[in-house]
Amino acid sequence: MAEQKATNVHWHEGDITREHRSRLLGHKGATLWFTGLSGSGKSTVAVELEGRLNELGVLSYRLDGDNVRLGINRNLGFSAEDRTENIRRIGEIAKLFADSGVIALSSFISPYAADRNQVRELHEAAGMDFIEVFVDCSLEAAESRDPKGLYKKARAGEIKNFTGIDDPYESPWKPEIHLHSDQQSLTEEVDMILGELRERGIINA
Template identity: 60%
Template sequence: MLTEGKKFIIPHKGKIKKEDRQKLKGHKSAILWFTGLSGSGKSTLAHAVEEKLFEMGVHTYVLDGDNVRRGINKDLGFSEEDRKENIRRIGEISKLFVDAGIIVLSAFISPYRRDREFVRNLVEKDEFIEIYVKCPLEVCETRDVKGLYKKAREGLIKNFTGIDDPYEEPENPEIVVETDKEPLEESVEKIIGYLRKKGYLENL
Protein backbone atom coordinates (compact mmCIF):
# COMPACT_ATOMS: atom_id res chain seq x y z
CA MET A 1 0.00 0.00 0.00
CA LEU A 2 2.82 2.40 0.88
CA THR A 3 4.66 1.67 -2.38
CA GLU A 4 1.44 2.05 -4.35
CA GLY A 5 0.83 5.50 -2.88
CA LYS A 6 4.30 6.77 -3.78
CA LYS A 7 3.36 7.13 -7.44
CA PHE A 8 0.99 9.95 -6.47
CA ILE A 9 3.79 11.98 -4.81
CA ILE A 10 4.66 14.85 -7.14
CA PRO A 11 7.10 17.48 -5.77
CA HIS A 12 5.97 21.07 -6.20
CA LYS A 13 8.74 23.33 -7.46
CA GLY A 14 8.61 27.01 -6.65
CA LYS A 15 10.28 29.87 -8.49
CA ILE A 16 12.78 30.65 -5.71
CA LYS A 17 15.89 28.48 -6.05
CA LYS A 18 18.72 27.57 -3.73
CA GLU A 19 20.98 29.99 -5.55
CA ASP A 20 18.49 32.81 -4.87
CA ARG A 21 18.54 32.04 -1.14
CA GLN A 22 22.33 31.90 -1.12
CA LYS A 23 22.50 35.27 -2.87
CA LEU A 24 20.10 36.78 -0.34
CA LYS A 25 22.20 35.47 2.56
CA GLY A 26 25.51 36.45 0.99
CA HIS A 27 27.25 33.09 1.27
CA LYS A 28 27.09 29.55 -0.09
CA SER A 29 25.36 26.75 1.77
CA ALA A 30 26.84 23.39 2.65
CA ILE A 31 26.89 20.50 5.09
CA LEU A 32 29.79 20.51 7.54
CA TRP A 33 29.74 16.87 8.63
CA PHE A 34 31.64 16.28 11.88
CA THR A 35 32.39 12.57 12.38
CA GLY A 36 34.40 10.85 15.10
CA LEU A 37 34.20 8.73 18.23
CA SER A 38 32.03 9.62 21.18
CA GLY A 39 34.04 12.07 23.26
CA SER A 40 36.20 13.23 20.38
CA GLY A 41 34.77 16.75 20.59
CA LYS A 42 32.42 16.86 17.58
CA SER A 43 29.61 18.84 19.20
CA THR A 44 31.96 21.20 21.04
CA LEU A 45 33.78 21.96 17.80
CA ALA A 46 30.59 22.29 15.73
CA HIS A 47 29.12 24.84 18.16
CA ALA A 48 32.40 26.76 18.34
CA VAL A 49 32.53 26.97 14.54
CA GLU A 50 28.88 28.06 14.47
CA GLU A 51 29.60 30.85 16.95
CA LYS A 52 32.43 32.12 14.75
CA LEU A 53 30.31 31.96 11.61
CA PHE A 54 27.40 33.65 13.38
CA GLU A 55 29.69 36.54 14.34
CA MET A 56 30.55 36.86 10.64
CA GLY A 57 26.87 37.09 9.68
CA VAL A 58 26.60 33.56 8.31
CA HIS A 59 23.26 31.76 8.55
CA THR A 60 23.88 28.45 10.34
CA TYR A 61 22.27 25.62 12.28
CA VAL A 62 23.74 22.76 14.33
CA LEU A 63 22.31 19.25 14.23
CA ASP A 64 23.64 17.19 17.14
CA GLY A 65 23.35 13.46 17.79
CA ASP A 66 21.75 13.57 21.25
CA ASN A 67 19.34 16.37 20.32
CA VAL A 68 18.13 14.69 17.13
CA ARG A 69 17.58 11.41 18.95
CA ARG A 70 15.32 13.21 21.41
CA GLY A 71 12.98 14.20 18.59
CA ILE A 72 12.75 13.00 15.02
CA ASN A 73 14.88 9.89 15.68
CA LYS A 74 13.64 8.99 19.14
CA ASP A 75 12.16 5.76 17.75
CA LEU A 76 15.58 4.42 16.71
CA GLY A 77 18.02 2.27 18.65
CA PHE A 78 21.71 1.64 18.02
CA SER A 79 21.73 -1.46 15.83
CA GLU A 80 23.54 -1.21 12.50
CA GLU A 81 20.23 -0.81 10.68
CA ASP A 82 18.97 1.84 13.09
CA ARG A 83 22.25 3.73 12.78
CA LYS A 84 21.83 3.63 9.02
CA GLU A 85 18.30 5.01 9.25
CA ASN A 86 19.46 7.62 11.77
CA ILE A 87 22.02 8.97 9.31
CA ARG A 88 19.62 8.72 6.36
CA ARG A 89 17.09 10.97 8.11
CA ILE A 90 19.77 13.40 9.25
CA GLY A 91 21.13 13.51 5.71
CA GLU A 92 17.74 14.39 4.29
CA ILE A 93 17.26 17.12 6.90
CA SER A 94 20.74 18.49 6.18
CA LYS A 95 19.91 18.56 2.47
CA LEU A 96 16.87 20.74 3.22
CA PHE A 97 19.07 23.19 5.13
CA VAL A 98 21.44 23.39 2.16
CA ASP A 99 18.51 24.10 -0.14
CA ALA A 100 17.45 26.84 2.29
CA GLY A 101 20.83 28.51 1.81
CA ILE A 102 22.12 27.66 5.28
CA ILE A 103 25.42 26.17 6.41
CA VAL A 104 24.36 23.21 8.55
CA LEU A 105 26.83 21.74 11.01
CA SER A 106 25.96 18.07 11.56
CA ALA A 107 27.81 16.41 14.45
CA PHE A 108 27.32 12.65 14.53
CA ILE A 109 29.50 9.63 15.22
CA SER A 110 28.26 8.20 11.88
CA PRO A 111 30.63 5.20 12.14
CA TYR A 112 30.09 3.67 8.70
CA ARG A 113 31.70 5.07 5.54
CA ARG A 114 28.82 3.99 3.32
CA ASP A 115 26.35 6.03 5.38
CA ARG A 116 28.50 9.15 5.23
CA GLU A 117 28.91 8.63 1.49
CA PHE A 118 25.13 8.34 1.19
CA VAL A 119 24.76 11.84 2.65
CA ARG A 120 27.52 13.18 0.39
CA ASN A 121 25.61 11.91 -2.62
CA LEU A 122 22.39 13.64 -1.55
CA VAL A 123 23.80 17.06 -2.36
CA GLU A 124 25.81 18.61 -5.16
CA LYS A 125 29.57 18.38 -5.51
CA ASP A 126 31.38 20.46 -2.87
CA GLU A 127 28.25 20.84 -0.72
CA PHE A 128 29.37 18.09 1.67
CA ILE A 129 32.47 18.79 3.75
CA GLU A 130 33.57 15.82 5.82
CA ILE A 131 35.42 16.85 8.97
CA TYR A 132 37.16 14.00 10.75
CA VAL A 133 37.35 14.86 14.44
CA LYS A 134 40.24 12.56 15.18
CA CYS A 135 41.01 11.52 18.73
CA PRO A 136 42.43 8.27 20.18
CA LEU A 137 39.96 5.99 21.92
CA GLU A 138 41.88 6.13 25.20
CA VAL A 139 41.66 9.94 25.21
CA CYS A 140 37.94 9.85 24.40
CA GLU A 141 37.43 7.54 27.37
CA THR A 142 39.07 10.04 29.73
CA ARG A 143 36.53 12.65 28.55
CA ASP A 144 33.61 10.30 29.19
CA VAL A 145 31.56 12.55 31.47
CA LYS A 146 28.44 10.45 30.87
CA GLY A 147 30.18 7.20 31.80
CA LEU A 148 29.12 5.58 28.53
CA TYR A 149 32.43 3.88 27.75
CA LYS A 150 32.56 2.41 31.26
CA LYS A 151 29.05 1.03 30.89
CA ALA A 152 29.89 -0.34 27.43
CA ARG A 153 32.98 -2.13 28.77
CA GLU A 154 30.86 -3.58 31.56
CA GLY A 155 28.38 -4.86 28.99
CA LEU A 156 25.60 -2.56 30.16
CA ILE A 157 25.44 -0.79 26.78
CA LYS A 158 25.49 -2.85 23.59
CA ASN A 159 26.59 -1.82 20.09
CA PHE A 160 28.75 1.02 21.41
CA THR A 161 31.06 2.45 18.78
CA GLY A 162 34.71 1.85 19.54
CA ILE A 163 34.01 -0.96 22.03
CA ASP A 164 31.82 -3.66 20.48
CA ASP A 165 30.89 -1.82 17.28
CA PRO A 166 33.42 -0.57 14.70
CA TYR A 167 34.26 2.98 13.68
CA GLU A 168 35.39 3.27 10.07
CA GLU A 169 37.76 6.22 9.77
CA PRO A 170 37.22 8.57 6.80
CA GLU A 171 39.56 7.76 3.93
CA ASN A 172 39.60 11.16 2.22
CA PRO A 173 38.01 13.77 4.48
CA GLU A 174 38.14 17.40 3.42
CA ILE A 175 39.40 18.42 6.88
CA VAL A 176 41.08 16.55 9.74
CA VAL A 177 41.27 18.04 13.22
CA GLU A 178 43.10 16.26 16.05
CA THR A 179 41.42 17.39 19.24
CA ASP A 180 43.96 15.70 21.49
CA LYS A 181 46.72 17.84 19.93
CA GLU A 182 45.09 21.07 18.71
CA PRO A 183 43.54 23.81 20.86
CA LEU A 184 39.86 24.36 20.08
CA GLU A 185 40.58 27.81 18.60
CA GLU A 186 43.11 26.32 16.19
CA SER A 187 40.64 23.71 14.97
CA VAL A 188 37.97 26.39 14.49
CA GLU A 189 40.34 28.56 12.46
CA LYS A 190 41.33 25.56 10.33
CA ILE A 191 37.70 25.03 9.35
CA ILE A 192 36.95 28.73 8.80
CA GLY A 193 40.12 28.98 6.72
CA TYR A 194 38.98 26.09 4.54
CA LEU A 195 35.59 27.74 3.96
CA ARG A 196 37.27 31.00 2.98
CA LYS A 197 39.79 29.33 0.68
CA LYS A 198 37.11 27.32 -1.12
CA GLY A 199 34.83 30.29 -1.65
CA TYR A 200 31.95 29.47 0.69
CA LEU A 201 32.31 32.85 2.40
CA GLU A 202 33.33 34.88 -0.64
CA ASN A 203 30.99 37.80 0.05
CA LEU A 204 31.96 38.18 3.73
Protein backbone atom coordinates (compact mmCIF):
# COMPACT_ATOMS: atom_id res chain seq x y z
CA MET A 1 0.00 0.00 0.00
CA ALA A 2 1.17 3.50 -0.82
CA GLU A 3 2.68 5.45 2.05
CA GLN A 4 0.50 8.28 3.25
CA LYS A 5 2.11 11.58 2.32
CA ALA A 6 -0.54 14.21 1.88
CA THR A 7 -2.51 15.19 4.95
CA ASN A 8 -5.80 17.02 5.32
CA VAL A 9 -7.38 15.46 2.28
CA HIS A 10 -10.60 15.00 4.19
CA TRP A 11 -14.00 15.15 2.60
CA HIS A 12 -15.33 18.41 3.99
CA GLU A 13 -18.79 18.74 2.56
CA GLY A 14 -20.61 16.52 5.01
CA ASP A 15 -22.40 13.30 4.29
CA ILE A 16 -22.82 12.10 0.75
CA THR A 17 -26.48 12.30 -0.21
CA ARG A 18 -28.77 10.81 -2.80
CA GLU A 19 -28.11 13.93 -4.90
CA HIS A 20 -24.34 13.33 -4.93
CA ARG A 21 -24.91 9.80 -6.16
CA SER A 22 -27.33 10.94 -8.87
CA ARG A 23 -24.82 13.49 -10.08
CA LEU A 24 -22.15 10.80 -10.25
CA LEU A 25 -24.41 8.44 -12.21
CA GLY A 26 -26.17 10.97 -14.41
CA HIS A 27 -29.60 9.66 -13.47
CA LYS A 28 -31.82 9.23 -10.44
CA GLY A 29 -32.60 6.07 -8.53
CA ALA A 30 -36.12 4.63 -8.52
CA THR A 31 -38.04 1.45 -7.97
CA LEU A 32 -39.90 -0.18 -10.83
CA TRP A 33 -42.26 -2.71 -9.30
CA PHE A 34 -43.40 -5.30 -11.84
CA THR A 35 -46.50 -7.17 -10.71
CA GLY A 36 -48.64 -9.73 -12.51
CA LEU A 37 -49.56 -13.39 -12.80
CA SER A 38 -46.99 -16.12 -13.10
CA GLY A 39 -46.21 -16.31 -16.82
CA SER A 40 -47.46 -12.78 -17.52
CA GLY A 41 -44.03 -11.73 -18.73
CA LYS A 42 -42.70 -9.69 -15.81
CA SER A 43 -39.19 -11.05 -16.05
CA THR A 44 -39.15 -10.88 -19.84
CA VAL A 45 -39.94 -7.17 -19.72
CA ALA A 46 -37.51 -6.55 -16.86
CA VAL A 47 -34.66 -8.32 -18.65
CA GLU A 48 -35.30 -6.41 -21.88
CA LEU A 49 -35.54 -3.11 -20.01
CA GLU A 50 -32.31 -3.88 -18.17
CA GLY A 51 -30.52 -4.32 -21.50
CA ARG A 52 -31.95 -1.12 -22.95
CA LEU A 53 -31.05 0.85 -19.82
CA ASN A 54 -27.51 -0.50 -19.93
CA GLU A 55 -27.18 0.68 -23.54
CA LEU A 56 -28.33 4.11 -22.37
CA GLY A 57 -25.68 4.15 -19.64
CA VAL A 58 -28.23 3.79 -16.86
CA LEU A 59 -27.45 1.50 -13.93
CA SER A 60 -30.27 -0.86 -13.01
CA TYR A 61 -30.43 -4.03 -10.97
CA ARG A 62 -32.99 -6.81 -11.06
CA LEU A 63 -34.41 -8.28 -7.89
CA ASP A 64 -36.05 -11.60 -8.62
CA GLY A 65 -36.60 -15.07 -7.28
CA ASP A 66 -33.08 -16.15 -8.14
CA ASN A 67 -31.23 -13.59 -6.07
CA VAL A 68 -33.82 -12.91 -3.35
CA ARG A 69 -35.79 -16.08 -2.67
CA LEU A 70 -32.53 -18.05 -2.68
CA GLY A 71 -30.68 -15.38 -0.72
CA ILE A 72 -31.99 -13.02 1.92
CA ASN A 73 -35.47 -14.61 1.90
CA ARG A 74 -34.32 -18.22 1.99
CA ASN A 75 -35.79 -18.48 5.50
CA LEU A 76 -39.30 -17.63 4.28
CA GLY A 77 -41.91 -20.09 3.07
CA PHE A 78 -45.27 -19.56 1.42
CA SER A 79 -47.62 -19.02 4.38
CA ALA A 80 -49.65 -15.80 4.28
CA GLU A 81 -47.33 -14.26 6.88
CA ASP A 82 -44.20 -15.28 5.04
CA ARG A 83 -45.52 -13.98 1.71
CA THR A 84 -46.16 -10.60 3.28
CA GLU A 85 -42.71 -10.58 4.90
CA ASN A 86 -41.20 -11.60 1.55
CA ILE A 87 -42.67 -8.55 -0.18
CA ARG A 88 -41.86 -6.25 2.76
CA ARG A 89 -38.19 -7.20 2.64
CA ILE A 90 -38.00 -6.90 -1.15
CA GLY A 91 -39.60 -3.46 -0.83
CA GLU A 92 -37.02 -2.38 1.73
CA ILE A 93 -34.17 -3.64 -0.45
CA ALA A 94 -35.56 -1.93 -3.55
CA LYS A 95 -35.76 1.28 -1.52
CA LEU A 96 -32.09 0.98 -0.53
CA PHE A 97 -31.17 0.53 -4.20
CA ALA A 98 -33.31 3.48 -5.26
CA ASP A 99 -31.63 5.54 -2.53
CA SER A 100 -28.20 4.45 -3.79
CA GLY A 101 -29.01 5.84 -7.27
CA VAL A 102 -29.71 2.52 -8.95
CA ILE A 103 -32.96 1.76 -10.77
CA ALA A 104 -34.28 -1.30 -8.96
CA LEU A 105 -36.31 -3.69 -11.12
CA SER A 106 -38.39 -5.81 -8.79
CA SER A 107 -40.08 -8.73 -10.49
CA PHE A 108 -42.40 -10.79 -8.28
CA ILE A 109 -46.04 -11.81 -8.62
CA SER A 110 -46.81 -9.73 -5.48
CA PRO A 111 -50.54 -10.54 -5.72
CA TYR A 112 -51.83 -8.56 -2.73
CA ALA A 113 -52.59 -4.87 -3.11
CA ALA A 114 -52.00 -4.17 0.58
CA ASP A 115 -48.43 -5.51 0.41
CA ARG A 116 -47.64 -3.51 -2.72
CA ASN A 117 -49.15 -0.37 -1.25
CA GLN A 118 -47.00 -0.72 1.83
CA VAL A 119 -43.93 -0.72 -0.38
CA ARG A 120 -45.27 2.31 -2.24
CA GLU A 121 -45.79 4.22 1.01
CA LEU A 122 -42.31 3.31 2.18
CA HIS A 123 -40.84 4.90 -0.95
CA GLU A 124 -43.10 7.92 -1.09
CA ALA A 125 -42.49 8.76 2.59
CA ALA A 126 -38.79 8.95 1.74
CA GLY A 127 -39.32 11.03 -1.40
CA MET A 128 -38.42 8.20 -3.73
CA ASP A 129 -40.04 7.23 -7.02
CA PHE A 130 -42.13 4.06 -6.87
CA ILE A 131 -43.44 3.04 -10.26
CA GLU A 132 -45.90 0.18 -10.25
CA VAL A 133 -45.85 -1.67 -13.56
CA PHE A 134 -48.89 -3.89 -13.98
CA VAL A 135 -47.99 -6.64 -16.43
CA ASP A 136 -51.56 -7.44 -17.33
CA CYS A 137 -52.32 -10.66 -19.12
CA SER A 138 -55.34 -12.94 -19.19
CA LEU A 139 -55.12 -16.03 -17.05
CA GLU A 140 -55.70 -18.04 -20.23
CA ALA A 141 -52.68 -16.52 -21.96
CA ALA A 142 -50.45 -16.89 -18.89
CA GLU A 143 -51.55 -20.46 -18.38
CA SER A 144 -51.02 -21.37 -22.00
CA ARG A 145 -47.43 -20.08 -21.76
CA ASP A 146 -46.77 -21.78 -18.39
CA PRO A 147 -42.98 -21.42 -18.82
CA LYS A 148 -42.18 -23.25 -15.58
CA GLY A 149 -45.00 -25.81 -15.74
CA LEU A 150 -46.46 -24.37 -12.55
CA TYR A 151 -50.06 -23.98 -13.73
CA LYS A 152 -50.10 -27.61 -14.72
CA LYS A 153 -48.97 -28.60 -11.25
CA ALA A 154 -51.47 -26.23 -9.64
CA ARG A 155 -54.33 -27.65 -11.73
CA ALA A 156 -53.22 -31.13 -10.68
CA GLY A 157 -53.32 -30.04 -7.05
CA GLU A 158 -49.58 -30.50 -6.62
CA ILE A 159 -49.13 -26.81 -5.74
CA LYS A 160 -51.56 -25.20 -3.32
CA ASN A 161 -52.48 -21.52 -3.07
CA PHE A 162 -51.28 -20.77 -6.57
CA THR A 163 -52.07 -17.25 -7.70
CA GLY A 164 -54.85 -17.21 -10.29
CA ILE A 165 -55.91 -20.79 -9.57
CA ASP A 166 -56.76 -21.11 -5.89
CA ASP A 167 -55.33 -17.83 -4.59
CA PRO A 168 -56.40 -14.37 -5.75
CA TYR A 169 -54.44 -11.85 -7.80
CA GLU A 170 -55.49 -8.35 -6.80
CA SER A 171 -55.00 -6.08 -9.80
CA PRO A 172 -53.44 -2.67 -9.10
CA TRP A 173 -56.00 0.12 -8.88
CA LYS A 174 -53.83 2.85 -10.31
CA PRO A 175 -50.59 1.47 -11.64
CA GLU A 176 -48.23 4.09 -13.06
CA ILE A 177 -47.79 1.84 -16.09
CA HIS A 178 -50.32 -0.66 -17.37
CA LEU A 179 -48.88 -3.13 -19.86
CA HIS A 180 -50.91 -5.69 -21.78
CA SER A 181 -48.37 -8.39 -22.45
CA ASP A 182 -50.81 -10.48 -24.46
CA GLN A 183 -51.43 -7.60 -26.87
CA GLN A 184 -48.27 -5.47 -26.93
CA SER A 185 -44.83 -6.21 -28.30
CA LEU A 186 -41.90 -6.31 -25.93
CA THR A 187 -40.49 -3.23 -27.62
CA GLU A 188 -43.72 -1.32 -27.04
CA GLU A 189 -43.74 -2.32 -23.41
CA VAL A 190 -40.16 -1.26 -22.78
CA ASP A 191 -40.66 2.02 -24.63
CA MET A 192 -43.66 2.83 -22.45
CA ILE A 193 -41.50 2.36 -19.37
CA LEU A 194 -38.59 4.38 -20.77
CA GLY A 195 -41.06 7.14 -21.62
CA GLU A 196 -42.30 7.23 -18.05
CA LEU A 197 -38.73 7.34 -16.69
CA ARG A 198 -37.96 10.28 -18.99
CA GLU A 199 -41.18 12.10 -18.15
CA ARG A 200 -40.39 11.88 -14.45
CA GLY A 201 -36.84 13.14 -14.99
CA ILE A 202 -35.35 9.92 -13.65
CA ILE A 203 -33.32 9.42 -16.82
CA ASN A 204 -32.35 11.92 -19.48
CA ALA A 205 -30.86 9.47 -21.95
